[in-house]
Amino acid sequence: MAQISHALLRSALLVGLLTFLPAASGMAIEPAAAHEFKAGSLTLVHPWTRATAKGAEMGGGFVTIINAGSEADRLIGGSFALAGRAEVHEMKMEGDVMKMRQLEGGLEIPAGATVELKPGSYHLMFMKLTAPLEAGTKVKGALTFEKAGEVPVEFAVESINAKAGDHQPGGHDAMPMDGADKMHKTNGG
Ligand SMILES: [Cu+2]
Numbered sequence: 001m002a003q004i005s006h007a008l009l010r011s012a013l014l015v016g017l018l019t020f021l022p023a024a025s026g027m028a029i030e031p032a033a034a035h036e037f038k039a040g041s042l043t044l045v046h047p048w049t050r051a052t053a054k055g056a057e058m059g060g061g062f063v064t065i066i067n068a069g070s071e072a073d074r075l076i077g078g079s080f081a082l083a084g085r086a087e088v089h090e091m092k093m094e095g096d097v098m099k100m101r102q103l104e105g106g107l108e109i110p111a112g113a114t115v116e117l118k119p120g121s122y123h124l125m126f127m128k129l130t131a132p133l134e135a136g137t138k139v140k141g142a143l144t145f146e147k148a149g150e151v152p153v154e155f156a157v158e159s160i161n162a163k164a165g166d167h168q169p170g171g172h173d174a175m176p177m178d179g180a181d182k183m184h185k186t187n188g189g
Pocket of ligand 1 (some may be wrong): 124
């Protein structure tokens with residue numbers, strides 16, 4: 001009996017939620033379809049990026065990398081059809097300031113590990129975007145590994161606000177100008 005009423009309660013809640021959803025916005029409600037790519041012992045789960053505002057020069061690339069093998073590999077770069085180039089970056093707090101830097105030696109993907117590239121953390125930085133990224137589209141690109149080599153993927157372009165709520169509102173977009181932009185320019189872009 002307790003079970004049943006629990007289930008009933010849950011479905012009632014669900015119905016309640018669903019009735020609110022359409023009102024939330026005219027935005028796509030369908031969940032971002034999971035897609036993945038394999039290369040040897042590596043699985044690249046759901047490469048994605050965020051839509052960009054017109055004129056934006058940079059975008060971030062995110063993906064979960066699973067290394068099921070017994071040897072470490074390194075993510076050393078990538079490419080993105082709508083960018084001049086892609087770099088491997090890290091973002092982290094230094095005191096009160098979110099800093100971003102290029103990982104010159106790449107990002108280690110230890111044996112048996114899962115490494116997540118996500119807003120506010122490790123990411124691919126797409127530099128010199130040649131067109132705005134539009135939500136709902138997919139953009140071809142690649143992730144380049146030291147051992148696995150170049151692995152073609154497609155990045156799903158999600159909403160400009162997608163997963164930006166990782167305690168760093170807006171991620172890159174919200175970074176102070178003298179953080180991201182200046183750094184990228186002085187880095188000889
Ligand atoms: Cu970056």
